[in-house]
Amino acid sequence: MYHRLAPVTQSNPLLPGYQFGAWLVAGLTPINADGPLDFFVDRPHGMKGYILNLTVKGRGRIFDGDAAFDCEEGDLLLFQPKTPHYYGRSPDSNAWHHRWVYFRPRAYWSDWLSFQDEVQGVGRLHLPEALRGEFDRLFASIENTHNSGRRFAEELAMNLLERLLLRAVEEDPRSHQQVRDSRVIEACQYVTSNLAAEVKIEEVAKHVCLSPSRLAHLFREQMGVNLLRWREDQRVIRARLLLQTTQEPIASIGREVGYDDQLYFSRVFRKRVGVSPSDFRRRSLDAHDALVAQETWYVPRRANE
CATH class of the missing domain: 1.10.10.60 (Homeodomain-like)
Structure with missing residues (x-):
């Protein structure tokens, strides 16, 4: 059973009510059982942009009912625009720490914005242990660069995100996408x-x-x-x-x-x-x-x- 929280205007992207109105927002959400971030997000109409999500600790629960699945350490998820969101810490885990990037893509990224393994608009790619550090560092670099205050911080962060997307397509074992010249x-x-x-x-x-x-x-x-x-x-x-x-x-x-x-x-x-x-x-x-x-x-x- 769950308590319902009413949304309020929020400046912290980790808390309910934050309005994702930029080209790119990135962060790390450390959810621990009974902690301040231990809630399920329910957006029945999804968001305007995409979300990339990498589990770095514990397990998360995506969707409910017959469509529900858990994401574990090394799982990279890609939420398509307008895909319903319902996710939080898995009841079977005491934590779910995940890195994420919300973004509006550049037009020429279109071929890279889907994974072959997809459930109801959420693509899933399981990264082998040897690659998790590389992807974790890319997520962290995107967040740190975007928040750096540098003159071209947003463009540099978008360039890092482009690299992350290309690496994901490269590692997707069932992807046949041809990377552009x-x-x-x-x-x-x-x-x-x-x-x-x-x-x-x-x-x-x-x-x-x-x-x-x-x-x-x-x-x-x-x-x-x-x-x-x-x-x-x-x-x-x-x-x-x-x-x-x-x-x-x-x-x-x-x-x-x-x-x-x-x-x-x-x-x-x-x-x-x-x-x-x-x-x-x-x-x-x-x-x-x-x-x-x-x-x-x-x-x-x-x-x-």
């Missing part, structure tokens, strides 16, 4: 890092040591669209996130993603998203409020209650 990945990173600039394909090609024609061919072959169309996709994706997670004026967001003319930005956004930036922000706020209202947390009842 490193020069295409580097081109994507370069464009993303200069999203507000009108970078020409010749400049990107020079950066990745290819001719413009070879880069154009390779990029379309592996990404499915040309580089300029892909950049526009990234600008709209970034604008959507900023509209959802900040109160920046729409004109400022437009400039931040490469559109100095607010009217042109609004036209591009409406064409891609179907609504204006202001309508998108309003609808996102309404949807977020409804989602938070349905989140619950449950603390196990003690034996004498």
Whole structure:
């Protein structure tokens, strides 16, 4: 049996009510029996982003009923967006310590965001003991880098996360995903890092040591669209996130993603998203409020209650 806790606005990502509105949030959750973090999280509609979770001690319980399973030390889990969340310390274990990263992926990561072993939107990869230290250190490096206060802390943390995802795909024994050409990945990173600039394909090609024609061919072959169309996709994706997670004026967001003319930005956004930036922000706020209202947390009842 469980006590229900009502969500409140929270600045600590380990406690109920924290709003995951950033590109990336990372941490370590040390759950011990009867401790302050010993509760089950219940998000019936999941989250907007992905969560990677690595058990480093004890066991966790994921889901309930017939779908329930325990994750043990060395289990790497990947929660897909909008996958229902119900998890906490396994009743059969006195602890569950797990590292985690919540993130909004870069577009070119799409092929790396699923494990072959999946239950109801939660992928599972069991790491052999020899690899657990490596993955533990990667999780810790992502958290420490993101919290470092360095000038490019978020970008550096995202780069480390990219490495973590690639290592997971590499170690998934049933994965047949083909990792993209490193020069295409580097081109994507370069464009993303200069999203507000009108970078020409010749400049990107020079950066990745290819001719413009070879880069154009390779990029379309592996990404499915040309580089300029892909950049526009990234600008709209970034604008959507900023509209959802900040109160920046729409004109400022437009400039931040490469559109100095607010009217042109609004036209591009409406064409891609179907609504204006202001309508998108309003609808996102309404949807977020409804989602938070349905989140619950449950603390196990003690034996004498």
